[in-house]
Amino acid sequence: MLKRRLLLPVHRNTKVTPPPEHCASVKEYEKSLYWRKKSKALLDDHKCVCEICGRPRWKWQKYKKVWHRNLRFNVHHVTYENCPDESREDFMVLCSNCHTKCHEILRSRKVSMFYELLSQVVDNYFRYEGIKTFIPW
Numbered sequence: 001m002l003k004r005r006l007l008l009p010v011h012r013n014t015k016v017t018p019p020p021e022h023c024a025s026v027k028e029y030e031k032s033l034y035w036r037k038k039s040k041a042l043l044d045d046h047k048c049v050c051e052i053c054g055r056p057r058w059k060w061q062k063y064k065k066v067w068h069r070n071l072r073f074n075v076h077h078v079t080y081e082n083c084p085d086e087s088r089e090d091f092m093v094l095c096s097n098c099h100t101k102c103h104e105i106l107r108s109r110k111v112s113m114f115y116e117l118l119s120q121v122v123d124n125y126f127r128y129e130g131i132k133t134f135i136p137w
């Protein structure tokens, strides 16, 4: 199990956006101003690092004296069970490299599970039993 060392706090915006009253789907929820503000607060934090590879989202440019965005990041929901009152443990802050790879692994696992099922079907029903002893009539 991955050790999640740095859990950034969600900063409360001065202007509080209430969660949407009705939400038909995850997609709709993640499009809501409420969630966008909540996730943006994490991503805008200059201490923001990927919880898998540890790479920082922001880099301080000494000469220009500005924060420069180092990598694209995503906020991944670990569980949607507590929406819209998620606690900080209910999501992960990840660089888009790690985030994309995790979802790829998930997809490829589904594919390999599907092939496992198919090979069981092949073993059970594609054995051509009796094909050699078939007597035409």
Ligand SMILES: [Zn+2]
Binding pocket: 050, 051, 052, 053, 054, 055, 094, 095, 096, 097, 098, 099
């Ligand atoms: Zn990463």
Ligand SMILES: [Zn+2]
Binding pocket: 075, 076, 077, 099, 103
């Ligand atoms: Zn995700």
